[in-house]
Amino acid sequence: xxxxxxxxxxxxxxxxxxxxxxxxxxxxxxxxxxxxxxxxxxxxxxxxxxxxxxxxxxxxxxxxxxxxxxxxxxxxxxxxxxxxxxxxxxxxxxxxxxxxxxxxxxxxxxxxxxxxxxxxxxxxxxxxxxxxxxxxxxxxxxxxxxxxxxxxxxxxxxxxxxxxxxxxxxxxxxxxxxxxxxxxxxxxxxxxxxxxxxxxxxxxxxxxxxxxxxxxxxxxxxxxxxxxxxxxxxxxxxxxxxxxxxxxxxxxxxxxxxxxxxxxxxxxxxxxxxxxxxxxxxxxxxxxxxxxxxxx
Amino acid sequence: xxxxxxxxxxxxxxxxxxxxxxxxxxxxxxxxxxxxxxxxxxxxxxxxxxxxxxxxxxxxxxxxxxxxxxxxxxxxxxxxxxxxxxxxxxxxxxxxxxxxxxxxxxxxxxxxxxxxxxxxxxxxxxxxxxxxxxxxxxxxxxxxxxxxxxxxxxxxxxxxxxxxxxxxxxxxxxxxxxxxxxxxxxxxxxxxxxxxxxxxxxxxxxxxxxxxxxxxxxxxxxxxxxxxxxxxxxxxxxxxxxxxxxxxxxxxxxxxx
Ligand SMILES: Cc1cc2nc3c(=O)[nH]c(=O)nc-3n(C[C@H](O)[C@H](O)[C@H](O)COP(=O)(O)OP(=O)(O)OC[C@H]3O[C@@H](n4cnc5c(N)ncnc54)[C@H](O)[C@@H]3O)c2cc1C
Ligand SMILES: Cc1cc2nc3c(=O)[nH]c(=O)nc-3n(C[C@H](O)[C@H](O)[C@H](O)COP(=O)(O)O)c2cc1C
Ligand code: FES
Numbered sequence: 001x002x003x004x005x006x007x008x009x010x011x012x013x014x015x016x017x018x019x020x021x022x023x024x025x026x027x028x029x030x031x032x033x034x035x036x037x038x039x040x041x042x043x044x045x046x047x048x049x050x051x052x053x054x055x056x057x058x059x060x061x062x063x064x065x066x067x068x069x070x071x072x073x074x075x076x077x078x079x080x081x082x083x084x085x086x087x088x089x090x091x092x093x094x095x096x097x098x099x100x101x102x103x104x105x106x107x108x109x110x111x112x113x114x115x116x117x118x119x120x121x122x123x124x125x126x127x128x129x130x131x132x133x134x135x136x137x138x139x140x141x142x143x144x145x146x147x148x149x150x151x152x153x154x155x156x157x158x159x160x161x162x163x164x165x166x167x168x169x170x171x172x173x174x175x176x177x178x179x180x181x182x183x184x185x186x187x188x189x190x191x192x193x194x195x196x197x198x199x200x201x202x203x204x205x206x207x208x209x210x211x212x213x214x215x216x217x218x219x220x221x222x223x224x225x226x227x228x229x230x231x232x233x234x235x236x237x238x239x240x241x242x243x244x245x246x247x248x249x250x251x252x253x254x255x256x257x258x259x260x261x262x263x264x265x266x267x268x269x270x271x272x273x274x275x276x277x278x279x280x281x282x283x284x285x286x287x288x289x290x291x292x293x294x295x296x
Numbered sequence: 297x298x299x300x301x302x303x304x305x306x307x308x309x310x311x312x313x314x315x316x317x318x319x320x321x322x323x324x325x326x327x328x329x330x331x332x333x334x335x336x337x338x339x340x341x342x343x344x345x346x347x348x349x350x351x352x353x354x355x356x357x358x359x360x361x362x363x364x365x366x367x368x369x370x371x372x373x374x375x376x377x378x379x380x381x382x383x384x385x386x387x388x389x390x391x392x393x394x395x396x397x398x399x400x401x402x403x404x405x406x407x408x409x410x411x412x413x414x415x416x417x418x419x420x421x422x423x424x425x426x427x428x429x430x431x432x433x434x435x436x437x438x439x440x441x442x443x444x445x446x447x448x449x450x451x452x453x454x455x456x457x458x459x460x461x462x463x464x465x466x467x468x469x470x471x472x473x474x475x476x477x478x479x480x481x482x483x484x485x486x487x488x489x490x491x492x493x494x495x496x497x498x499x500x501x502x503x504x505x506x507x508x509x510x511x512x513x514x515x516x517x518x519x520x521x522x523x524x525x526x527x528x529x530x531x532x533x534x535x536x537x538x539x540x541x542x543x544x545x546x547x548x549x550x551x552x553x
Contacts, residue, residue, distance in 0.1 A: 027521070029511035029548045036519030048511065048548070056546035060346030061338070061379070063505040065303045074510060079548040198307025199342055199379055265509045268524075 012183025013157030018043030023261030041271030069213030148179025228254025305379030332387030340379030391469030399474020421455025480540030492531030
């Protein structure tokens, strides 16, 4: 197996402890939970997506565990501005606040609450299952560019997370780049549904949800590969990563770092597990690996 | 990667509904779920919501009317369907001489513990006599002492006062489930006696996924997940924590108790 050398990592303007970040919405609702994941080996953490107003989220069921993935429709539950107090004790740690809003002004307002208190922002333009939010913006290049610019204007590192639920993800990636994004995160969940044959209705309260976990890994690798060919800013690969070999594969597709979400379900210590396989003192330099599948 | 278990909700049919008190009913299901006492399931009330409920036996849940989903359940009867995910969580640690302390619907997860034949003594509390849960079933399997807030049966006052009449040194474990303020009072008492480490509390926090991934049930300052690392926690872990002080609502905002 290919392994890489440990060492300092900076991606999209953010200094990380290693190449592995906790993905948005996974154990990211409280400061102490994020802190626990950092102490369990995450090189950085992304918070639950925070919006302009508090939201309770969708009625349950919110989540279904499948053979090879997770189907969820949480509905962006979040405490809004009160979250500032949650992350305050984590100042100076590699914490990215995930932000969502209905328009550029809302994105800017939420970002303003956290300026100077976190390492950077990740814009959730891509949540596929909340009315008027998320995918409605993330599928429109003009809006993506405007929302990105509204936040990147703060000068704080701004990562933009993309939905795979579009015909051409590169047009959205390029829009984020024009808006001043310092990195692109790909991907959010893939729109999906399961039906309970016993109860004769969709298994989620919201009926539609987003698929994550191993099942979407090939989709995520394809998206990262396409974005690497068309964008210059760094890419953070996300979607179905659950082993060191998956991390290497994402890097070969073009990712400078990865985010891990669903794999936490089976192993809350997944970061330590992957790190011990991924890093070797005599491993290759990450530079030699990132994007290498594009050559030749 | 290690494969995830396909654990879509299992459809179950309600066989019977038993009225326990004016506010509490037991739903008997047509399927059994092997479990350890203290574990819970996520109960899907179709069209309404999905909520956590302790198993009161392999095929029953015992539900107190609280809000939307539980009220909707009270309208269900024999033949109606629910979805069940689980069991989840850790359950109570086994002991040989257990003291169990139950308040209100908190008796639900403690009944199967008492039936497992390890509970020497059980302290049962409720607001008033008619709200006492499982008096007869518990009497059959353990030594029960009763307290009611209004004194309508047993000791008049909080169930914690009954602890003063016991030699707590006799028990190797203490298992507690009930309203959080009552559990906090028990924690203060066992801390004073230096036995917080052998006392376990079953916690209630807002649960959305029940699977340990969404973060809605995490407690401060450990960041542990009530649905996965709990719901049963040792007293010494709860001493300097949010327990008894605040919890978070569905949005994640703190609410003082
Ligand atoms: C591990 C565990 C075991 C439980 N076991 C039992 C039991 O055996 N019997 C019983 O009667 N109750 C039990 N509960 C409490 C039960 O889950 C709530 O009473 C129920 O969720 C209320 O739902 P509702 O829609 O009727 O009320 P709502 O109107 O939604 O809310 C009323 C209150 O119920 C709580 N609540 C609502 N939804 C949830 C949720 N998804 N997760 C946690 N709390 C919620 C909140 O505190 C809320 O303020 C348990 C809770 C937990 C965490
Ligand atoms: C329960 C759950 C909640 C999520 N919440 C968010 C969120 O709030 N914001 C966001 O941008 N992505 C959210 N996601 C998507 C993940 O961050 C990630 O993009 C996706 O799950 C794919 O990665 P994975 O396969 O490693 O989980 C959530 C995913 C899950 C499973
Ligand atoms: S309810 Fe989702 S982590 Fe516990």
